[in-house]
Each structure stands twice: as C-alpha cells, then as structure tokens.
Amino acid sequence: MIEFRDVSYVHQNGVKALDGVSLRIGSAEIVAIVGENGAGKTTLVKHVTGLLKPATGDVVVDGQDTRKTSTAALSRKVGVAFQNPDHQLFSESVEEEMSFALKNFGFAPELVEQRVRWGLELFGLEEYRKSSPLVLSGGEKKRLTLACILAWDPEVVILDEPTVGQDSIQKEKLAGTIRMLTSSGKTVVLVSHDIEFLWPMQPRVVVMKGGKILGDGPAPELMQDKRILEAARVAQPQLVEFGECLRERPEVPFADPLEARRWVEKSSR
Amino acid sequence: MMWLSGGFIFRRGTSVYHRLDPRAKLLVSVLMFATTLLVRSLYELAGVLAFMIAVSAVAMVLKRVARTMLFTAGFSVVIFVLNFVFTRNLETSLLYAARFVAIVVSTSLFFITTSPDELEQVMKTFRLPRDVVFAFVTAVRFIPVMFLDTIQIMDAQKSRGLELEKGNVLKRVRNMIPILIPLVVNSVVRSGELAEAMESRAYGAVPKPTSLVVYRTRTTDKLVAVAAVVLFVLTAYSFYFVFPAQIL
Numbered sequence: 001m002i003e004f005r006d007v008s009y010v011h012q013n014g015v016k017a018l019d020g021v022s023l024r025i026g027s028a029e030i031v032a033i034v035g036e037n038g039a040g041k042t043t044l045v046k047h048v049t050g051l052l053k054p055a056t057g058d059v060v061v062d063g064q065d066t067r068k069t070s071t072a073a074l075s076r077k078v079g080v081a082f083q084n085p086d087h088q089l090f091s092e093s094v095e096e097e098m099s100f101a102l103k104n105f106g107f108a109p110e111l112v113e114q115r116v117r118w119g120l121e122l123f124g125l126e127e128y129r130k131s132s133p134l135v136l137s138g139g140e141k142k143r144l145t146l147a148c149i150l151a152w153d154p155e156v157v158i159l160d161e162p163t164v165g166q167d168s169i170q171k172e173k174l175a176g177t178i179r180m181l182t183s184s185g186k187t188v189v190l191v192s193h194d195i196e197f198l199w200p201m202q203p204r205v206v207v208m209k210g211g212k213i214l215g216d217g218p219a220p221e222l223m224q225d226k227r228i229l230e231a232a233r234v235a236q237p238q239l240v241e242f243g244e245c246l247r248e249r250p251e252v253p254f255a256d257p258l259e260a261r262r263w264v265e266k267s268s269r
Numbered sequence: 270m271m272w273l274s275g276g277f278i279f280r281r282g283t284s285v286y287h288r289l290d291p292r293a294k295l296l297v298s299v300l301m302f303a304t305t306l307l308v309r310s311l312y313e314l315a316g317v318l319a320f321m322i323a324v325s326a327v328a329m330v331l332k333r334v335a336r337t338m339l340f341t342a343g344f345s346v347v348i349f350v351l352n353f354v355f356t357r358n359l360e361t362s363l364l365y366a367a368r369f370v371a372i373v374v375s376t377s378l379f380f381i382t383t384s385p386d387e388l389e390q391v392m393k394t395f396r397l398p399r400d401v402v403f404a405f406v407t408a409v410r411f412i413p414v415m416f417l418d419t420i421q422i423m424d425a426q427k428s429r430g431l432e433l434e435k436g437n438v439l440k441r442v443r444n445m446i447p448i449l450i451p452l453v454v455n456s457v458v459r460s461g462e463l464a465e466a467m468e469s470r471a472y473g474a475v476p477k478p479t480s481l482v483v484y485r486t487r488t489t490d491k492l493v494a495v496a497a498v499v500l501f502v503l504t505a506y507s508f509y510f511v512f513p514a515q516i517l
Contacts, residue, residue, distance in 0.1 A: 075429065
C-alpha cells in the first residue's frame with residue numbers, strides 16, 4: 001500500500017530530516033511511528049500525501065509515485081489529521097467544516113449529508129453541528145479534525161498525535177475507532193508520543209531517530225528492546241516495565257500485573 | 270514560499286556587517302532608503318542598487334537579498350503596469366517599479382542582519398514608549414512563526430483536497446479563505462495568550478525594567494556611520510548639482 005524506497009529529505013535549513021528510510025506498510029495494518037521530537041516522524045508522513053517530495057529515493061502509495069501525483073489525488077486515498085486542529089478549522093459551522101473535503105472531492109450532496117451525520121455521531125459532535133468550529137474546546141476540535149478525515153473514507157488514515165488534549169474516555173473511543181477502521185480493511189498510521197495509548201492496540205512499531213529507522217517490529221517484541229528505546233528516547237509502556245519487574249522477583253506469585261502490583265507495594269512498605 | 274520568506278527573516282551571521290552596532294546599520298539603511306527617493310533616473314537607481322548589492326556582499330547575505338528582490342518583483346510588475354497605463358512613459362514606469370525593489374532591499378538589509386533583540390535596543394535608544402517597542406519587536410519576532418503557520422495550514426488544507434493552484438484568478442483568491450481564516454484566528458488567539466503570559470510574568474510592573482544589554486559604539490561603528498552620511502551627502506549633491514539635467 002505504502003512504500004518508502006531509500007528515501008532521504010533535507011529541510012531548507014540544511015537539516016537532514018530523513019536519511020535513507022525504507023519502509024513498507026501493507027493494507028489493514030496499524031503502524032505506530034514513535035521517536036523523540038525532531039526524529040522525522042511528521043516529515044515521513046508528509047511524504048505519503050506528497051506534501052513533501054523526497055530528495056532521493058521514491059515514495060509509492062497504492063502503486064502511484066508521489067512525485068508524479070498531486071496531493072489532492074493522493075489525499076483521496078490517504079487522510080492525514082495533523083497535530084494542531086487550529087491549523088485547519090475555518091468554516092462557519094461544524095457541518096460545513098466536515099463537508100469541506102467532501103465537496104473538494106466532488107461527493108454527491110446526499111452522500112455529503114450522510115457522511116457528515118455519520119462523522120458527527122461517531123465523535124459525539126452532533127450537538128455542535130451548527131456551531132462555529134472555532135468555539136469548540138481543544139479536545140472537541142481535535143475530534144472534529146479526525147471526523148473530517150474519516151468522512152471521505154480514505155484507504156489509509158494517518159493520525160499525527162491524535163490523543164493530545166483528549167480525556168481518557170475519548171482516548172478509549174479513539175482506540176475503538178482505530179480498531180474498527182483496521183477491521184474494515186483500512187491502514188492506520190499513528191504518530192504519537194503516547195506509548196500508553198498505543199500499547200493496548202499492539203501495533204507494528206517503527207522507531208525513528210535522526211531521520212533513520214532504528215527499529216521496526218511488533219509492539220510486544222520492540223517494546224522490550226531497551227537498547228533501541230533508550231537510543232530513540234522512547235519510554236517503555238508501564239505494563240512492559242512492570243512485567244520486567246515481576247520477572248526479576250520470582251517469589252511474586254501473581255500472574256495478574258495489577259494484583260501483583262498491589263502485592264509489591266504492600267511488601268515493600 | 271518559505272524559500273522566498275527567507276529574504277526577510279533574521280538569521281545569525283558572522284560578517285562584519287552583522288557585528289556592527291544596530292544603530293549604525295539602521296543609519297545605513299535609512300540613508301539608502303532616502304537615496305532611492307532622491308534618484309531621478311534609471312542610471313542613478315542602478316548605481317544605488319549596485320551599492321546595496323555591494324553592502325549585501327559584505328554582509329554575506331547576497332542570496333537572501335536576491336530572494337527579497339524576487340519576492341518584490343511581482344509587486345513591481347503591478348506598479349510598472351499601473352504607472353504605464355496612466356503615464357504612458359516607459360522610463361518613469363520602470364523607475365517607479367525598480368525604486369520599489371530598491372526601497373524593500375534597503376529595509377530588508379537592516380532586518381535580515383539585525384536580531385529582534387538588537388532592534389529592541391535601537392528603539393529604546395530613541396526613547397519610544399515601552400509598549401510600542403514591545404509590540405513592534407514582538408511582531409517582527411513572530412514573522413517566521415507566521416510563515417511556519419502558513420505552511421502548516423496550507424499542508425492541512427491541501428490534505429483535504431484543496432487545490433490552491435487550480436482555477437481562474439477568482440477561484441484562486443477564494444481558495445485562500447481556508448488559509449487566511451485559520452491564520453488570522455491563530456494570530457489573534459496567540460496574541461491574547463501572549464498578553465496573558467506577559468502579564469503573569471510581571472510585564473509593566475515597574476516603569477523602567479532592568480536592561481541587561483548596554484550598547485557601546487566602537488570606532489568601526491562610528492566610521493561606518495560617518496562614511497554613510499558623507500556618501501549620502503555626496504550622492505545627493507551629485508544628483509542635484511553635478512547631473513541636474515536628468516530630472517524627470
């Protein structure tokens with residue numbers, strides 16, 4: 001579905017943002033891209049919709065070279081929800097905001113109405129349908145941007161820091177939506193620092209540092225590789241860390257981490 | 270766009286010109302600006318522009334000044350067309366168009382070699398009200414941020430199928446609405462947040478806050494200032510008394 005072939009990219013200030021990145025993402029995969037700030041995560045995803053063109057190498061999306069395809073054409077297949085919702089909201093009402101992309105892609109009016117209703121219901125925004133998107137709270141704005149992307153049903157959904165400003169219930173709902181998307185055959189790429197949010201979904205994890213890929217593999221495997229995680233300054237999920245603590249103490253007779261945690265706390269008092 | 274914007278944004282440099290006292294750099298820019306207003310022929314303007322390019326070379330910002338010129342070229346074309354339509358005089362129209370480029374380059378030279386902190390000190394030297402200085406310097410400081418915001422907004426809207434380069438002029442102007450509204454809203458929100466943050470850090474608590482930087486004019490700065498004034502006087506004299514026939 002998405003293929004990076006030895007891709008390099010240099011910013012105008014001379015900083016090498018991507019350095020020989022090769023990556024293949026298939027259909028219906030959940031891929032989490034993690035790494036410290038400036039690792040090249042956002043630069044990587046901007047290449048998927050052709051917003052950035054590789055200096056060397058190729059990026060191919062669904063058989064199309066991003067150098068030869070317009071961002072609008074690629075966006076029909078790949079929806080990107082960027083980090084800051086304030087960078088995209090401009091319409092007079094939430095429903096107009098949601099229908100913006102649908103109209104750009106030439107959807108029929110009935111379908112626009114149907115998709116807007118679906119998106120608003122999915123993200124609990126029906127009551128704000130006629131409100132200005134600019135008066136929504138930070139979390140609601142974030143949900144609206146996600147709804148805007150999902151509205152046109154792209155094959156690949158890229159979410160850049162989707163959990164910023166979301167409370168725990170909204171995070172759970174978001175995780176549910178992501179599972180729903182993958183079960184319906186969509187590819188989901190998550191760029192996030194929120195390891196605790198990513199861990200339960202057990203995604204394929206791509207660890208980046210300095211524009212290079214340090215590690216690529218299933219979460220249970222990669223999240224135990226302290227060498228890679230420390231090099232990329234990525235924190236281990238608390239449960240993995242706790243599991244390691246348990247392994248160091250064979251006298252702990254509990255399999256359930258939560259029960260064991262209580263026992264450890266009690267015994268160390 | 271980001272490439273062009275580089276022609277107006279300050280970046281730290283190590284050239285002799287960068288190291289000059291900001292007041293000397295301001296004087297040079299003001300005098301270059303004034304000279305562009307005094308010129309009356311394309312030959313004179315070419316001379317002034319050549320001088321500006323020489324200063325840019327000394328300041329090692331030639332490429333960035335070239336970007337400034339390229340950026341202003343679009344506006345210059347409009348100025349040329351309007352003047353030509355109303356005056357039907359090719360030389361006057363060309364002069365006004367080129368003069369606009371020279372004016373922008375003269376001011377750009379100051380801003381791309383002077384940090385916002387130095388700018389603040391210059392304005393304080395002129396005893397301007399603190400609020401005015403702060404507002405102006407903050408505006409200058411936020412220019413790169415605004416450019417970055419613009420790029421990110423454009424990326425976000427392009428990812429939703431917006432095609433900025435498509436359609437006729439009217440459609441292209443309409444396509445800018447999804448860019449401009451978030452940009453303006455962000456700026457207003459940011460200014461409100463900045464005001465609150467400044468107040469919560471005791472902005473305005475005392476009439477004269479501590480200043481950590483005291484500029485002392487060195488001999489080089491004085492020499493540059495004197496040379497700039499002498500050169501300006503000589504140029505103005507030659508324009509009006511040595512070659513008076515060139516008045517348009």
